[in-house]
Amino acid sequence: MEKQSSKQMLNDILKRHYEDAQKAKAEGRPVVWSTSIAPQELLEAMDLTVVYPENHAAAIGARKDAPRFIENAESEGYSADICSYARVNMGYANIKHSDAADIPMPDLLFCCSNICYTAIKWYENLSKQLNVPLIMIDCPYNYSYSVTPAAVAYIKAQLLDAIGKLEEFTGRKMDWDRLREVMRISNETAMWWKKATDLAMAKPAPVSGFDLFNYMATIVCVRGKQEGTELFKRWYEELEERKAKGLGPWDNAEEKYRILWDGIACWPYLATTYKILKKNGINMVTSTYPESWTLLYELSDLAGMAKAYGSIYASLSMEYANDRIVTRARNFQIDGALFHSNRSCKGMDFKQYEFQRQLESELGIPSTIFDGDQTDPSVFSEAQYETRVQALVEMMEERKQREAMK
Amino acid sequence: MKAAELIQALSDAGRTPKQTILRSIQESGKRPVGCFPIYLPEEIIYAAGLLPVGLWGGKTSMTEVDRYIQGFCCSIMRADMELALRGAYNFLEAIVIPTYCDSMKSLLANWGIAVKTPKTLAYIIPQNRYSSGSLDFILYQNEALRTSLSEITGRPITEADLEDAFQLYEQYRAAMRRFVAMVNDYPVSLNPVNRHLVMKAAWFMDKKVYTEKLNTLMDALLKEPKETETGPRVIPTGLMVEPVKLLEAFRENHFVFVEDDLAQESRQFRTPSRTTGTVMEKLAYRLMDLRGDTFFYEENKSRGSRLIEAVKQHKADGVVVCMYKFCDPEEFDYPIYKKELEEAHVPILYLEIDPQMDSVEQLRTRIQSFAEMLNK
Incomplete structure (x- = not known):
C-alpha cells in the first residue's frame, strides 16, 4: 500500500480533530478550550478532548468568515483594538456556528500566558461569561537572556496546581506513567517539526514556507499524540526526498529570493499574500513564529517542562529575541525579511522595528513592514502589500549585486 | 492656613510634576527613582533612602519613540519612552518598570536596548496570584529590587528601614482613603479637578511630607461647614x-x-x-x-x-x-x-x-x- 502523503494525513487529522470534539460533547465527555502553546501534556495524559480557539479563529479568518463574529463581539463592547482571535472567539461563543468549522462549547478552560497576557484576559472573560472553570498557568516575562530560576519554580508550582485541579475536575488521579509517555511523544513530535522546518535551510528550499502556516494548525492540536509524530516524520521524509533531488519549493517557478516572515499569517489574505510573493520569486523559508512549538525538554521532571514553556521568545529579553532572529536569518540564508505589523498582536509588533535594525546592522539584510491582521480583513491593503514587497525585491536585488561584486 | 489654600498648594504640586519632584529632591536631599505604572512596592525604594516618583506619561510630541513602537500602543507607555529617549529622565537615579500587560513587556524589552540612562530595574509581576508558587515569586522580585537599590545607594536596606517605610506608607494609605471618603461631605472644595490633583501630588512628593500636608488639609476642611453639590x-x-x-x-x-x-x-x-x-x-x-x-x-x-x-x-x-x-x-x-x-x-x-x-x-x-x- 502506498504511504499516505503528509498533506492527506494533515487533512485527515484536522477533520478528525473537530469530529472527535463534537463526538465527545455529544457523549457527555468534557471538552477543553486551550491556548495554543499550553502544556497540553497534562490534558492529553488525563485523556481530555481539547480544541484550540486560536486555531479555530484562524480557520474562520482564512474562510473570510470573521467579520460577523467580530461584529457580534464588538456589539457587546469589545474594542476593535484588541486581538481579533479573541473577538472572533467571543463572537463564536454567542453565534456557535461557522462554515469553516465548529467547536463544542467548553467545560473547562486552559490558559497559558506564555504567548501573551492578552490570552489571560480573553480566557478570564470566557470563564466569567460561560461560567466555566479556568486553569491558568502564568509564564512571567524575564528581563534576561534566559528564564530565571524563580520563574521556573513559579511555573512548576502552577503545573502541580493544574494537575491537582485536573484530578478534581475529572475525578481521576493523574497517571504519571502516561504523563511521562505523553511528554516523550510531545518532544518527539516537536523534534520532527523542527527537523522538517529546518530542511528549508537548503538552497533552494524543498518547501514553500507557506506550508508552515498550514502545518502549524496540527502542531498546535496533535503535539502530544502519536499521529502528530507520524505526520511530521512523514513530512520530513517528503521534504528530505525533495531536497535530495535538488527540488525547490515550486514545480513551475524558481526560488529567487529567500525571506523570513515575522508575525502570524494574514489568514483572510493567505492566498493573496502568498501569490504576490511567488510572483516575485520569493519563498518564505522561515518564520519567527512556528519555532515556538519546538518545545524540547528533559523528560525527567516538571521543572524542565516549566522552563521550556517559560522560554518562548515573547517572555525573554530583546537581546535574546535579537540573537534568535539574526541566527535564524543566518541559518536560513535569507535575502530579506517581511514583517507583518499585525494589529492583533502587540507583543510581536512592538519588537519589529528593532528586529529590522538588527538584521540590517548585523547582516545587511533589508526588510519591510506591512499592515494587516490575523483575522480582521479590514486592516490589510493589497496595494500596500504589493508595493512593499516590490520595494523589498529591489533592496534584495541591490544587495545581491553588491554581494556579487565582492 | 485655610483649607482652600492648602488644597490650592497641593493641587499646584499635582499640576506641575517636574517642579514638584525637583522641589522634593531639594527638600529631602534624596535621589529620585522613577516608578512606572501601575503597582510597585514603593516602600522598598523609600526604605533605601531614595525618593520614589511616579511616571504617568503626559502630553508630548512623539518622534523618538516611533523608532521602537508603533502608534497603536498605550499612550502612557509611548510618552514615557519618548521622554526617556529625549533624556528627560536623566535626572533620575533609576527607573523601575513592571510588567502588567503585553505593551509593558514589549516596552521593557525595547527599553533595555534603547535607554542607557537612567539605570533600568525590572519588576516582574506574576499574573497568577492563586498558586502555591505566587508568594515566593513576588518575594524573589522584592528581594531582587532590594539588592539592586542597595547597589545604587551603597548601603544595605535593613529590616528596620523596611518597617519604617511600611509604617509610613500605612499612614499615607489611610490618609488617602480618608480623603476619598471626604469628597462626599466637601464635594465643592474637592471637586473632580482638585480631588485628582491633590491625590496626584502624592506621586511626586516625599510620602512623609505629603501625608502630613494631606492630613493638615483634611483637618482644616473638617472645621468648615459641609457642602452640597447639584x-x-x-x-x-x-x-x-x-x-x-x-x-x-x-x-x-x-x-x-x-x-x-x-x-x-x-x-x-x-x-x-x-x-x-x-x-x-x-x-x-x-x-x-x-x-x-x-x-x-x-x-x-x-x-x-x-x-x-x-x-x-x-x-x-x-x-x-x-x-x-x-x-x-x-x-x-x-x-x-x-x-x-x-x-x-x-x-x-x-x-x-x-x-x-x-x-x-x-x-x-x-x-x-x-x-x-x-x-x-
Whole structure:
C-alpha cells in the first residue's frame, strides 16, 4: 500500500480533530478550550478532548468568515483594538456556528500566558461569561537572556496546581506513567517539526514556507499524540526526498529570493499574500513564529517542562529575541525579511522595528513592514502589500549585486 | 492656613510634576527613582533612602519613540519612552518598570536596548496570584529590587528601614482613603479637578511630607461647614482620569466623584495590608489581595459586582468609564462589567480617552448630556 502523503494525513487529522470534539460533547465527555502553546501534556495524559480557539479563529479568518463574529463581539463592547482571535472567539461563543468549522462549547478552560497576557484576559472573560472553570498557568516575562530560576519554580508550582485541579475536575488521579509517555511523544513530535522546518535551510528550499502556516494548525492540536509524530516524520521524509533531488519549493517557478516572515499569517489574505510573493520569486523559508512549538525538554521532571514553556521568545529579553532572529536569518540564508505589523498582536509588533535594525546592522539584510491582521480583513491593503514587497525585491536585488561584486 | 489654600498648594504640586519632584529632591536631599505604572512596592525604594516618583506619561510630541513602537500602543507607555529617549529622565537615579500587560513587556524589552540612562530595574509581576508558587515569586522580585537599590545607594536596606517605610506608607494609605471618603461631605472644595490633583501630588512628593500636608488639609476642611453639590454623583473606573481639561468638564457640570475605581488612585491604596508576616510578605500580599483590578488575572472577575456595590453604598447616579485608547486589559474588562452594570440598571458614561488629544470638546458634550439625562 502506498504511504499516505503528509498533506492527506494533515487533512485527515484536522477533520478528525473537530469530529472527535463534537463526538465527545455529544457523549457527555468534557471538552477543553486551550491556548495554543499550553502544556497540553497534562490534558492529553488525563485523556481530555481539547480544541484550540486560536486555531479555530484562524480557520474562520482564512474562510473570510470573521467579520460577523467580530461584529457580534464588538456589539457587546469589545474594542476593535484588541486581538481579533479573541473577538472572533467571543463572537463564536454567542453565534456557535461557522462554515469553516465548529467547536463544542467548553467545560473547562486552559490558559497559558506564555504567548501573551492578552490570552489571560480573553480566557478570564470566557470563564466569567460561560461560567466555566479556568486553569491558568502564568509564564512571567524575564528581563534576561534566559528564564530565571524563580520563574521556573513559579511555573512548576502552577503545573502541580493544574494537575491537582485536573484530578478534581475529572475525578481521576493523574497517571504519571502516561504523563511521562505523553511528554516523550510531545518532544518527539516537536523534534520532527523542527527537523522538517529546518530542511528549508537548503538552497533552494524543498518547501514553500507557506506550508508552515498550514502545518502549524496540527502542531498546535496533535503535539502530544502519536499521529502528530507520524505526520511530521512523514513530512520530513517528503521534504528530505525533495531536497535530495535538488527540488525547490515550486514545480513551475524558481526560488529567487529567500525571506523570513515575522508575525502570524494574514489568514483572510493567505492566498493573496502568498501569490504576490511567488510572483516575485520569493519563498518564505522561515518564520519567527512556528519555532515556538519546538518545545524540547528533559523528560525527567516538571521543572524542565516549566522552563521550556517559560522560554518562548515573547517572555525573554530583546537581546535574546535579537540573537534568535539574526541566527535564524543566518541559518536560513535569507535575502530579506517581511514583517507583518499585525494589529492583533502587540507583543510581536512592538519588537519589529528593532528586529529590522538588527538584521540590517548585523547582516545587511533589508526588510519591510506591512499592515494587516490575523483575522480582521479590514486592516490589510493589497496595494500596500504589493508595493512593499516590490520595494523589498529591489533592496534584495541591490544587495545581491553588491554581494556579487565582492 | 485655610483649607482652600492648602488644597490650592497641593493641587499646584499635582499640576506641575517636574517642579514638584525637583522641589522634593531639594527638600529631602534624596535621589529620585522613577516608578512606572501601575503597582510597585514603593516602600522598598523609600526604605533605601531614595525618593520614589511616579511616571504617568503626559502630553508630548512623539518622534523618538516611533523608532521602537508603533502608534497603536498605550499612550502612557509611548510618552514615557519618548521622554526617556529625549533624556528627560536623566535626572533620575533609576527607573523601575513592571510588567502588567503585553505593551509593558514589549516596552521593557525595547527599553533595555534603547535607554542607557537612567539605570533600568525590572519588576516582574506574576499574573497568577492563586498558586502555591505566587508568594515566593513576588518575594524573589522584592528581594531582587532590594539588592539592586542597595547597589545604587551603597548601603544595605535593613529590616528596620523596611518597617519604617511600611509604617509610613500605612499612614499615607489611610490618609488617602480618608480623603476619598471626604469628597462626599466637601464635594465643592474637592471637586473632580482638585480631588485628582491633590491625590496626584502624592506621586511626586516625599510620602512623609505629603501625608502630613494631606492630613493638615483634611483637618482644616473638617472645621468648615459641609457642602452640597447639584450634579451627578458618579464613580469613575479605569486607568485614570486625565487630562485636567477633561476633569474641568466634570467640575463645570457639578459632578461629584463619590469614590473611584482608578488604577492611579484608589486601586493603589484601597486594599488593606495584612497584619502578620514580614514587611516583604505584607507587600506581596497587598498585590495578591487586590481584587476587581484590571491588571491582574482574577478568578471569577469581580469588578462589575464591586462597582455595583459601590454605587449602592454611595447612592451614586452612575459609573464613568475612562477608557484609555489601546489599553488592552481595560478594553477586555469593559464588556463584562458593562453587562453587569446594565443588568443592575446603573447608568454608564463611556469616554474613550487619548491623553494626547488637543481638544476635549466632544467629551465635554457627552459629559453634559449624561448630566442632563440624569436630570442633574
